[in-house]
Amino acid sequence: MIKQKFSPLNVLAGLILLGALVFTLVPILFMFSASMMPAKDILRMPFRWIPRGFHWQNFAKAVAGNDGSFIFIRNIANSLFVSSVVTVTTVMLSSLTGYGLAKFRFRGRNFVFLAIMATMMIPFEAIMIPLYLVATKLHLQNSYAGLIVPFLVNAFGVFMMRQYLLPFPEEFLDATRIDGASEPGIFWHIVLPNCAPAIATLSILTFRSQWDNLLWPLLVAQSEKMKTLPLYIVKFAAEKYTDEGAMMAVAVLGSIPMLVLFFSMSQYFVSGASVFSSRKG
Amino acid sequence: MKKKYSGIEKKLSRWGWTFVTPALLFFSLFSFYPIVNAAYTSLFRKKILSLKPPTFIGLKNYAYLLRSDDFWNSIRATFAFTLGAFLPLLVVSLLLAVLILSVKRGQKFLQLAYYAPAVLSSVVAAVIWMSIFDPRGLGNQWLNFLLNTPGTDHKWLADSFMVQLSTILVYFWKYIGYFVVIFIAGLAAIPGSLYEAALIDGADRWQSFWRITFPLLKPTVVLVSVMAMLQCLKTFSTQYLFVQSGSPQAPINVITLNIYNTGIRDHMIGRSSAMSIILFIIMLFFTWLQFKTTKADEVSY
Incomplete structure (x- = not known):
């Protein structure tokens, strides 16, 4: 300009x-x-x-809680664990599916792609009650499996990996096929390592959205031990013995993992947001 | 030779299916089944924990909702929030993106600084602002300074109008940088040669914005509008936390909060499913409307 x-x-x-x-x-x-x-x-x-x-008393109170139970530590560890597992499964399943859709021709491929994209239109808020009933039937409530399973993969991740892999050279894949590489081997050794930037972006988006997830844990995590960080913050904020200083200390402690990620990998946060504006391939 | 080739094709197509099947199964069980189930359940009178089998009541749940003041209040609260948050988000983020690209230095810094609130989680954002909105807090001090009304309590978290404004403000703060970054990516894709040509033809900045930037940015504008609007329609965390911490529920009882309370607290699964389906239809309708009215055709430069 x-x-x-x-x-x-x-x-x-x-x-x-x-x-x-x-x-x-x-x-x-x-x-x-x-x-x-x-x-x-x-x-x-x-x-x-x-x-x-x-x-420092603010931070002591934040960690110990108003009842001195130190459940904060367990809750933040739960958040770290659940967000990490969901990130790994989302990245793996999204790249696998995205690769299948981008680089293989099979009958029904377009239908599969559209069906997966259609799930983007289904808001989680509209299906949380049926999902909760499914989780109850499978005895997943109040467990890590229950917190994790509904988020194993998402349509946006599939879309992103497919777009990223569309321009990937076919000749390269064919050459490794002629050399006798197996299809899972090609995916693992050739495709995945070549997706590093997209994987970094998707990981950050996924981790952040899980770190922020309040609604689903509110439904499935009933015991204090299974609660995640957002639930702890909500509970702590509503307790009458919580003062503003301790409240802000909890907010700081709960933000540190994301802020560290942000300062060390800020370009992926920004590229994550701009994925949407890239024109379709 | 031809036969062998088609054999490879067949093998590859089998691998293609193998790679997409796990995700397809997942989406069937955790997206398609629940939405179908919600539509089905919405036709029944059904309670969690009840031993009585659900009774089929047709569209009576919908009929009940359409006559329920509580439900209409939720519709009102949701649309008040969506309009209040979505329009400013769209306009201000576009303005900031254009301005950022017009400065010589610090573009990267400004983007990251604006983006910073989006990094914090929704509950943290709500908690910070709740402290600011405390009757003795900074919110009153700033507003009193601006309006020159010393010592007034503006009841940010208590008054029915102010509490709606407060939720909107929290949301606006959290997402503004996110949309700025999306717009910047859209703007950066417009070739600079177009502006140079316009300048040679004697166009001023204002003209080049409306004649070049805006039309070419249309796909991004549509995308951001759809995304921002859908996000706003399903807002939950801020309202939930405010209510939990003692704010009045009625003004900010958005649909998602109502679904949660009806289904989980009051155990009325049928009724809350009907609300879920209505929310789903509203969201589908607005997506369709936006793509139709703005005709999101692809532009080429």
């Missing part, structure tokens, strides 16, 4: 960008500052953005 040097329009643009920057970052800064303050400082006017000290 051609840029002009200085004009009222540019100043306005700068102000808008700056305003939006303040709007997006200030609540995050608030979370960090408040997590280090005693509750009475958080509600002090004016708010002190840089805490005077480190009120």
Whole structure:
């Protein structure tokens, strides 16, 4: 784009960008500052953005909980475990299916593809009750299997991997076939390693959406031990002995895994969002 | 020779089926079966934990819902939220994306900074804003400063209008950067030579936005609208957490919250299934409408 040097329009643009920057970052800064303050400082006017000290009791209370049960540790571990397993299965099944749809010709292929895409139109919120009944019938409620199984793969992952693999050179696959490689071997040794960027993006999207999942665990995780982090946060926020400082400490602790991922792999977060805007292949 | 070739084709097509079958089975059991089951259950009077067999009542669940003030309130709450969040998200994210691309430095930084809230989980976002919306919190301080109304409590989490606004604000904050990034990818795909040509022809920035950027960006705009709208229609976490922490339920009793409460808390599976199907139909309708009215034809540059 051609840029002009200085004009009222540019100043306005700068102000808008700056305003939006303040709007997006200030609540995050608030979370960090408040997590280090005693509750009475958080509600002090004016708010002190840089805490005077480190009120470690907030974090102690966040981890121990109001009842001193330390269930937070178990709950955050559950979230890590469930999100990781779902990420692995989603990546594996999405690439396998995407590869099948992109590089093999078989009768009914288009139908299979459209059927899988159609599931994107079915909101989880509309099927959660029947799913819950299925989970109950299979005795999956209150178990890791119950938390994981409904999310083994998703249509978006299949779509993404298929799009990524469409331009993959057929001659290359045929050459390895002539060399006598088995089809599962080709998938494992040739196709998967060549999908690394797409896999990284899909992993991050999947991990994040599981980390954020509240609705399904709310249905299936009945015991404190099986609860995940979002459930812990909801419970902690509703308890009357929770003060604002401890609340923000829980928020910080619960965000650290995602923030670490974000700072170390930010380009995949951004490419994940832009997958949607790439024109269809 | 020809025979052998078709043998390979056949073998490959079998492998193709083998690779897609696990996912197909999965989607059949965990997507198609439940939606069919929800449609079927919505025709019955059925309670979880009840020993009585469900009784077939035809469309009576739907008839009940259409006469229920509680359900219409949920429709109202859902649409108030969707309109309130979706339109600003669309307009502001497009504006920010265009502005980011017009600055010389810091494009990457701005994108990442705007995106940061999307990294936090929905419950964390809601919890942060609940602290800000505390009667003695920053929300009142800022608003009082802006409106010059010192000492007023704006009841962010208690007043029926304000609590709706608060949920919208939380949502807007969390997703704005996400859509900015999508728009930037769409804008970056438009070749710069078009703008140079327009400049030579004497077009100003405003004209080149409306004549070049906007038409070429149409597919992205449609996509973002559909996505943002569908996301908003099924919002749950913010409203659930607000209600759990003591906000009044009625103003923010969105459909998903109502489905959850009717089905899980009140055990009325038939009725909540009927609500699920209505939500599903609303979402299908809006997707269809948006693609139809905006004619999402592919553009070539």
